Amino acid sequence: MAKITNPFIVIGKIDPEYFCDRVTESARLIKSVTNGNNLVIISPRRMGKTGLIQFCYDKPEISKEYYTFFLDILHTSSLREFTYLLGKEIYETLLPRSRKMVNLFVRTIKSISGKFGFDPVYNLPTFNIELGDIERPEYTLDEIFQYLEQADKPCIVAIDEFQQIAKYPEKNIEALLRTHIQKLGNGQFIFAGSERHMMQEMFMSAARPFYHSADILELKAIAPEIYVSFVVEHFKKRHRHIDETDVEKVYALFKGHTYYIQKTFNEAFADTPEGEECTTTVIRNAIRNMTASNDTIFREILSNIPEKQKTLLYAIAREGEATGITSAAFIKRHSLASASSVQAATKKLLEKDLITEINKVYSVTDKLFAMWINAMYGEEKTI
Secondary structure, eight states: OOOOOOSOOOSSOOOGGGOOOOHHHHHHHHHHHHTTOOEEEEOOTTSSHHHHHHHHHTSHHHHTTOEEEEEEOTTOOSHHHHHHHHHHHHHHHHTTTOHHHHHHHHHHOTTTGGGOEEETTTTEEEOOOOGGGOSOHHHHHHHHHHHHHHOSSOEEEEEETGGGGGGOSSTTHHHHHHHHHHHOSSEEEEEEESOHHHHHHHHHOTTSTTTTOSEEEEOOOOOHHHHHHHHHHHHHHTTOEEOHHHHHHHHHHTTTOHHHHHHHHHHHHHTSOTTSEEOHHHHHHHHHHHHHHTHHHHHHHHHTSOHHHHHHHHHHHHHSSBOOTTSHHHHHHTTOOOHHHHHHHHHHHHHTTSEEEETTEEEESSHHHHHHHHHHTTOOOOO
């Protein structure tokens, strides 16, 4: 008996059959990079940036014509780490695709070429380099860009959580990367980021090196009518039923946040036998399980937040979408200290990406975290 595939994929590559919408966004991405432009993608974390990029990478107009690379730099904290990750991604991506390009990589990256190992079975060098082997990251980075310039196909490099480079201790990293990217004639870059205020500052401020250097794509929630239809149809194809109203409630609960909607229905689908209905109770249990599995992580986050920031975070979570947060009414309603302390706390919470601001409307960035906070204080929100 053939195994039933869970259509609500939350980890790894998503086949086109299970990829919901993003028709306009994928067309925009492909058009930008194939016409010689760089692209900035701004969206909340887990809204589907990675899935969109990988989906477009698999399209024939890109997969057949370009070398494609993807690196997530959220965990990096220095230029050395960035350079190491970029070099490793390029090498390991090309290894199964082009022996010629692998050998060229070793010849070009002279600053670390002596550190490569060798696989006698496949007669190829191996990237068993340690982070500490990159002694002069600026020089190695220059060699990597020289290599990209010499590649026998144009290259597309996607860097996720790109705002992280602004937090590196080294000075002028943005200017250094901008210079390399500007000179590169054989490749385009996709800069994806989830810290909206930082990404906007980097690419829209005339004082910053990346000002007006790329097209801007803001990734928003998939339209509810499209998402609802997607969910209902995939249940139906696998001989299960789910009520449209319940799907709409989940969409509204997570404000269209792709990951948590997918995760909810991934679990709810798994708990619905063939021929039966996915009930409201099944969906609620899926949401509660998801919240419970993140309990330790959320407690750890709160343990590292000072009290005044925490109090403001709770207030924003309770309101869902908060406006006028420095007003006397808001401060009184949530027993906050003062307008000046709210301003200071807001700045810190934005820097930590714990809250998001769009047109003076503030919300907790992670929608499940907001739900968990409310549940902690007896205001659980569910469908």
